[in-house]
Every structure is written in structure tokens, then in C-alpha cells.
């Protein structure tokens with residue numbers, strides 16, 4: 001026994017020495033390609049993270065901190081259980097990448113030579129989480145002043161556009177100079193082809209909390225043809241439509257962007273908008289976004305009634321039958337608020353199969369991603385969509401906004417202190433062979 005242990009220790013030491021000589025990791029040779037791809041898109045000026053990870057100095061000065069957060073898998077943030085199902089946009093590091101970062105940190109973070117950097121070690125594109133510069137940036141007209149009075153605010157912005165031509169959308173991304181203030185944002189892309197309808201001389205925003213709400217009526221004429229409806233919640237990157245999938249950005253219209261600002265104790269300003277990325281190839285499969293649960297289909301059927309009692313941990317379920325023909329599902333986007341603890345969604349088919357959609361074992365309000373499937377998921381007619389949400393309304397939940405906990409009853413409401421149990425899904429009619437299409 002002792003002999004065996006000694007032999008094992010010697011061989012481990014030997015391996016360490018040999019591998020140490022053979023491939024001592026350096027920043028440029030090994031680490032930059034990982035941190036620039038997996039960390040820097042969020043850790044750059046203007047993005048959600050509190051500091052940059054763009055240079056050797058940025059990374060080296062936080063080396064031991066970085067080792068800790070990658071080993072615990074707190075960073076990069078990815079809350080979906082990889083044992084339940086994998087996604088095309090999975091952000092997790094591999095065990096080998098984590099080991100490499102850890103070894104580099106243990107070796108005192110050597111810099112190495114810039115000329116050793118592989119081609120993949122390039123800086124992220126500023127101002128976007130997508131891989132290239134946007135083809136079109138549409139921004140709110142003015143920066144909005146938000147007084148630091150701890151009030152929540154709902155503001156509806158109008159962003160008019162009049163392009164040379166319509167365009168096929170490959171990706172769309174919400175941006176804001178002050179993402180940390182935002183609870184969520186939704187945007188409707190409204191086509192307004194009729195030149196008799198003025199898109200410019202109406203108010204550029206309505207502050208639905210402080211203003212006269214009837215101002216919103218000015219936007220009524222725009223709400224006739226909706227080309228797309230998307231959104232952003234903390235943690236979300238961009239919405240991406242590969243290959244022949246997507247939607248078409250109309251030539252003329254407005255974006256109606258609703259931003260829900262969380263309470264803030266300091267004065268702030270906010271400039272938001274959307275980045276659009278176009279593709280030359282045609283969009284023959286136009287998708288739509290459908291929302292189930294709170295604020296969507298089946299809201300009234302949540303079981304039991306969506307009433308979360310103080311000092312209780314409770315699970316709610318929703319079952320909705322797919323009423324239309326066979327569909328292909330491209331992504332799911334789960335949503336709960338601060339009391340959320342665990343989230344699961346799956347489908348049962350009329351043939352008796354279960355299709356796993358997403359499981360988030362340890363819900364964190366700060367990280368809510370759009371989960372894209374590697375291949376379209378076929379949802380046959382008559383399939384049942386199941387959503388299960390567990391909520392922790394006790395003092396054990398550090399995110400609980402109420403201390404002592406309060407009863408929470410929510411119907412279609414979207415304040416941070418209310419709750420939601422929602423699943424948004426990107427759908428389109430099924431076509432033979434969809435399951436085989438690679439969506440990466």
C-alpha cells in the first residue's frame with residue numbers, strides 16, 4: 001500500500017516536472033485565447049461586468065481571483081444544467097481550459113511573448129457581444145435622465161427608421177450605456193410602409209410612470225404590422241438566427257422599446273437601442289416568438305394559483321398543449337424574478353416521449369440567457385409543454401426583496417418585486433429534416 005502510494009506520488013511529480021518543462025503556459029500562448037473569447041465580451045468598457053479583462057495586465061492582476069471563479073464555475077456565467085441538455089451557445093469552459101488557467105495562475109501568471117498568441121486571441125468587437133460590428137445601430141433620440149428617488153420606471157421609447165431597403169436579420173442585440181439599472185427591456189419592430197403615417201413627429205418617449213399615459217396613444221398608428229418582438233433580461237446576449245431562419249427588417253417603421261428601470265438611489269442617465277446584424281442570404285423560414293405563462297399563453301392555468309405565500313418554498317406548474325400543427329423550436333428563454341429558485345421545462349409528445357428543454361437548478365436573476373438548441377426541436381401537434389418553477393419566499397433566499405417576506409400575488413405584472421413564471425420560445429412551422437439542421 002505504502003509502496004503504491006509512493007510510486008503514485010513519484011509519478012505525479014515526474015509528470016509535473018516533465019509537463020512543466022514541455023509546456024509552461026503563458027498568457028499570450030495559452031490564456032489570452034480563452035479570456036478574450038470567454039470573458040472579454042462582457043468584461044470590456046460599456047458592458048455589464050465591473051472591470052475589463054482585455055490585456056495581460058487586466059488578467060494578471062486578478063489572477064488568483066480568476067482562478068477561483070473559473071474553478072467554481074461562477075464565471076463565465078452559465079446557469080443551465082449541462083447534465084439535462086446541451087445548447088449551441090453554451091458558455092462553459094472545458095475541464096482542460098480550467099486546468100490550464102489554474103496552472104498558469106499557480107506558476108505566477110507568466111506573460112510570454114505576444115508573437116506566440118494564436119489567431120483566436122483577438123480583442124472583442126467594442127459595443128457588442130456578437131462577433132462583428134453591427135450593420136445598423138438604432139438609438140433612442142435623447143439620453144433619459146433618471147432621478148435617484150428609488151422609484152421603478154417604465155419608459156416606452158420610439159425609434160423611427162427609414163432605410164434604403166429591407167434587410168435579412170442574422171442577429172439583434174439590445175444595448176444600453178447603463179445595463180445594470182435595467183430590469184428588463186422589450187422591443188417590437190413595427191413596419192410602417194404607409195408614407196401618410198408620420199413616424200418622426202410624435203413624442204420620442206413616454207415615461208409611463210410619471211407622464212400622462214395617454215401620450216402612448218400617439219403610437220397607436222404604428223401598431224399594425226409587427227415584424228419581430230424581442231427582449232433583454234439580465235444575462236442575455238443577442239438573438240441569433242442562423243442559415244435560412246430569421247425575419248426581415250422592414251424598410252420603414254419604428255421600434256417601440258419598453259425599458260423597465262429598477263429603482264436607483266443615485267441620479268443616472270440612460271441611452272439605449274438595438275444593434276442589427278444583416279445577412280445577404282435569403283430568409284425563407286420566418287420565426288416568431290411565443291410567450292407561455294405569466295403575461296402569455298396559459299397565464300390563468302398556472303397550478304396552484306400563482307400566489308407565493310410568505311415564508312414558504314412553493315412549486316408551480318403549467319401545462320399547455322401545442323394547438324397548431326408540427327412546429328420546430330429554435331430556442332427557449334426562461335424567466336422568473338428574485339424569488340426564483342429552480343426552473344424546468346420539457347415537452348411530452350402524443351407518442352409518449354419526453355423532450356427535455358431546459359433545467360436551471362439554481363436560479364439567479366442576474367443570469368438569464370436565451371438557450372439555443374444545436375438542432376431544431378420538433379414539437380408535434382398535440383404535444384404538451386410543461387413548465388415547473390420553484391420559488392423561495394423565505395429569508396433563506398438572499399435575493400428576497402422583502403424582509404420580512406410578504407405574500408406575493410402576480411398577474412401579468414412585471415415589477416421586480418412581483419413574480420413571473422414565463423417561457424418564451426422561438427418557433428416556426430416544422431419542415432421534414434429540420435432535426436438534422438446544424439444551428440451553431
Ligand code: HEC
Pocket residue numbers: 035038039040041042043048049050062065066069070075076077091235
Ligand atoms: C455574460 C457576461 C460575462 C462573461 C462571459 C464573463 N463575466 Fe465575469 N462578470 C460578469 C458580470 C456582470 C460580473 C459582475 C456581477 C457579479 O459579480 O456577479 C462579473 C464578475 C466577475 C468577477 C468578480 C466576481 C465577484 O465575486 O465579484 C470575476 C473575477 C470575473 N467576473 C471573471 C470572469 C472571467 C475570468 C471570465 C471568463 C472566463 C468571465 N468573468 C466571463 C459578466 C461576465
